[in-house]
Amino acid sequence: MALAQCSIRVYYEDTDLAGVVYYANYLKFFERVRTEWLREIGLENLKLLQEEKVVFVVTECNVKYLQAAKMDDMLIATVESYQSSKVRASLEQRILRNGTPICTATVSFACIDVVTAIPVRLPIQLRSKQLPLVNAL
Amino acid sequence: MALAQCSIRVYYEDTDLAGVVYYANYLKFFERVRTEWLREIGLENLKLLQEEKVVFVVTECNVKYLQAAKMDDMLIATVESYQSSKVRASLEQRILRNGTPICTATVSFACIDVVTAIPVRLPIQLRSKQLPLVNAL
Amino acid sequence: MALAQCSIRVYYEDTDLAGVVYYANYLKFFERVRTEWLREIGLENLKLLQEEKVVFVVTECNVKYLQAAKMDDMLIATVESYQSSKVRASLEQRILRNGTPICTATVSFACIDVVTAIPVRLPIQLRSKQLPLVNAL
Amino acid sequence: MALAQCSIRVYYEDTDLAGVVYYANYLKFFERVRTEWLREIGLENLKLLQEEKVVFVVTECNVKYLQAAKMDDMLIATVESYQSSKVRASLEQRILRNGTPICTATVSFACIDVVTAIPVRLPIQLRSKQLPLVNAL
Numbered sequence: 001m002a003l004a005q006c007s008i009r010v011y012y013e014d015t016d017l018a019g020v021v022y023y024a025n026y027l028k029f030f031e032r033v034r035t036e037w038l039r040e041i042g043l044e045n046l047k048l049l050q051e052e053k054v055v056f057v058v059t060e061c062n063v064k065y066l067q068a069a070k071m072d073d074m075l076i077a078t079v080e081s082y083q084s085s086k087v088r089a090s091l092e093q094r095i096l097r098n099g100t101p102i103c104t105a106t107v108s109f110a111c112i113d114v115v116t117a118i119p120v121r122l123p124i125q126l127r128s129k130q131l132p133l134v135n136a137l
Numbered sequence: 138m139a140l141a142q143c144s145i146r147v148y149y150e151d152t153d154l155a156g157v158v159y160y161a162n163y164l165k166f167f168e169r170v171r172t173e174w175l176r177e178i179g180l181e182n183l184k185l186l187q188e189e190k191v192v193f194v195v196t197e198c199n200v201k202y203l204q205a206a207k208m209d210d211m212l213i214a215t216v217e218s219y220q221s222s223k224v225r226a227s228l229e230q231r232i233l234r235n236g237t238p239i240c241t242a243t244v245s246f247a248c249i250d251v252v253t254a255i256p257v258r259l260p261i262q263l264r265s266k267q268l269p270l271v272n273a274l
Numbered sequence: 275m276a277l278a279q280c281s282i283r284v285y286y287e288d289t290d291l292a293g294v295v296y297y298a299n300y301l302k303f304f305e306r307v308r309t310e311w312l313r314e315i316g317l318e319n320l321k322l323l324q325e326e327k328v329v330f331v332v333t334e335c336n337v338k339y340l341q342a343a344k345m346d347d348m349l350i351a352t353v354e355s356y357q358s359s360k361v362r363a364s365l366e367q368r369i370l371r372n373g374t375p376i377c378t379a380t381v382s383f384a385c386i387d388v389v390t391a392i393p394v395r396l397p398i399q400l401r402s403k404q405l406p407l408v409n410a411l
Numbered sequence: 412m413a414l415a416q417c418s419i420r421v422y423y424e425d426t427d428l429a430g431v432v433y434y435a436n437y438l439k440f441f442e443r444v445r446t447e448w449l450r451e452i453g454l455e456n457l458k459l460l461q462e463e464k465v466v467f468v469v470t471e472c473n474v475k476y477l478q479a480a481k482m483d484d485m486l487i488a489t490v491e492s493y494q495s496s497k498v499r500a501s502l503e504q505r506i507l508r509n510g511t512p513i514c515t516a517t518v519s520f521a522c523i524d525v526v527t528a529i530p531v532r533l534p535i536q537l538r539s540k541q542l543p544l545v546n547a548l
Contacts, residue, residue: 011309012319013161013302015154017208017456018466018525022150024442027435028287035285039346045286045428046345055429062473068528071154071320072313114429117479148446149456150439154319155329155388161301165424168298172422176483182291182423183482192292199336205391208457209450251292254342287435289428291482296424345428 002078004037008095010073020068026103027061030093033077034107041125048123053114059088060108067102069095075102086121087111139215141174145232147210157205163240164198167230170214171244178262185260190251196225197245204239206232212239223258224248276352278311282369284347294342300377301335304367307351308381315399322397327388333362334382341376343369349376358400361385361393413489415448419506421484431479437514438472441504444488445518452536459534464525470499471519478513480506486513495537498522498530 008029016022035045038056048054069075080092088110095103111120121127145166153159172182175193185191206212217229225247232240248257258264282303290296309319312330322328343349354366362384369377385394395401419440427433446456449467459465480486491503499521506514522531532538 009306011302011306012153012155013159013305016149017152017154017156017460018149018468019154020468023469023472024150024435024438027438028285031287031435032283032285044346049428057429057431057479058434058476060473060475061434062471064471065469068468072318146443148439148443150442154323155331157331160332160335161298161305164298164301165422168424169420169422181483186291194292194294194342195297195339197336197338198297199334201334202332205331209455286427286429287433290423291426291428291430292423293428298424 002080003082004033004040005076005078006033006036008032008075008077010069010071010075012071015071020070023065026063026065026069026095026105029075029077029095030105030107033079033093034091037079043123043125049114054111054120055114056109057112058107058109061105063103063105065103067097067100069097069102073097084122084126086127087119089122089126139217140219141170141177142213142215143170143173145169145212145214147206147208147212149208151206152208157207160202163200163202163206163232163242166212166214166232167242167244170216170230171228174216180260180262186251191248191257192251193246194249195244195246198242200240200242202240204234204237206234206239210234221259221263223264224256226259226263276354277356278307278314279350279352280307280310282306282349282351284343284345284349286345288343289345294344297339300337300339300343300369300379303349303351303369304379304381307353307367308365311353317397317399323388328385328394329388330383331386332381332383335379337377337379339377341371341374343371343376347371358396360395360401363396363400413491414493415444415451416487416489417444417447419443419486419488421480421482421486423482426482431481434476437474437476437480437506437516440486440488440506441516441518444490444504445502448490454534454536460525465522465531466525467520468523469518469520472516474514474516476514478508478511480508480513484508495533497532497538500533500537
């Protein structure tokens with residue numbers, strides 16, 4: 001079972017000349033559900049930035065494109081699993097259409113001080129989530 | 138003669154399902170040449186934000202789409218003319234292909250304090266540019 | 275009462291350096307709710323393109339930016355009213371936050387043959403909707 | 412020496428709330444220089460689509476984010492090296508700032524028939540480029 005998921009309707013803005021979702025836009029979809037997942041465990045990007053002067057930064061992103069998403073598709077974006085050290089976290093994510101994965105990603109991220117750009121410890125909500133990485137992909 | 142202009146190549150990222158440039162993306166093109174124009178008269182967005190805590194905000198934008206730009210097109214984006222009061226400026230802009238305007242815009246903008254969101258006077262470089270508005274469209 | 279509306283969560287992808295939604299991205303929000311409205315009256319962009327070889331093209335777009343939308347905001351995008359001739363339609367649209375309009379737009383569009391780029395009659399579903407334009411803005 | 416390179420100025424549209432280039436937008440930069448590289452070896456996306464009904468599709472994309480690109484940065488995007496089989500190609504790409512790589516990617520792509528979505532042979536121009544993969548990253 002996914003840690004978080006959200007529905008994503010494909011609109012004109014997401015498509016390109018080839019009639020399918022532009023390859024960079026799947027990263028937007030992956031980021032939307034990460035944001036919802038963070039919100040669910042009590043982390044809001046804007047508050048983190050304004051109150052603690054930290055931001056999440058993606059350090060690595062490995063994406064597999066299996067099938068093309070199309071205009072009007074209703075997709076599900078998920079966070080499948082999560083693993084972290086004190087300063088870095090790694091997520092397995094998927095985009096599904098009718099239950100079938102059409103795009104998968106492994107996304108690593110860290111937290112940095114927004115002024116100095118120096119890595120800082122992950123927020124406690126993330127460190128307490130040290131679940132074993134179940135690679136469901 | 139335009140106050141500023143820059144070349145814009147159309148890439149996959151700019152197109153949509155209909156095979157042409159997505160209508161919101163022309164606003165990116167207009168903003169690129171505005172940025173270059175501001176740079177030429179000594180105004181850099183990042184410095185303004187970091188040193189003076191002010192940002193430019195578009196308050197109104199009227200766009201006419203005359204012809205569709207296509208993948209691989211080489212376009213010219215321009216700032217045609219400029220008019221300002223102490224707190225608000227208005228630009229006439231164009232996108233041209235082979236010398237023919239394919240999209241035109243009137244863009245009004247102001248300057249606000251990034252913390253309070255209160256409008257502030259335009260930078261002196263813009264106030265000194267009170268040229269008559271030659272509507273070249 | 276709006277003809278159509280949909281909820282829009284603001285994500286990282288929508289924001290810019292100034293910490294607010296980038297001005298071109300409101301046009302994406304306006305287009306999302308137009309797509310949902312078209313779907314409700316029986317018009318799907320993809321089917322129109324594939325089966326009838328026609329696409330909707332925006333011919334003019336006048337946008338007023340009243341307040342800035344921010345990261346994590348939950349917005350409502352609406353189609354407020356609609357007016358058409360045989361070949362052109364005009365919509366009044368809004369983006370609201372907590373019931374307050376923060377961005378409004380008048381959007382005109384036409385239908386063109388995707389091969390010849392020649393304007394064609396609007397689909398019958400749109401021509402039958404010749405409601406008086408109630409400018410609710 | 413890179414197989415292809417192009418200059419990329421960072422504009423407002425590329426940045427996000429954190430004040431840096433949004434992570435999905437580096438994929439746009441990588442795609443711009445791939446397009447220029449394809450053009451140099453005689454392949455135009457639009458012609459391929461219209462005349463041969465084939466499109467390039469990215470099948471995998473592995474991105475490392477080393478440093479953040481900022482507003483007003485002047486970057487260089489490159490195609491460093493290239494390797495292919497009959498149906499699949501793999502590129503090493505970089506984004507550099509002042510000669511220093513700030514983002515690197517390995518991008519695999521294939522060619523598909525735009526109607527059937529079935530993979531087809533890569534164009535002859537790409538098959539004749541079977542250079543050894545020099546991983547310069």
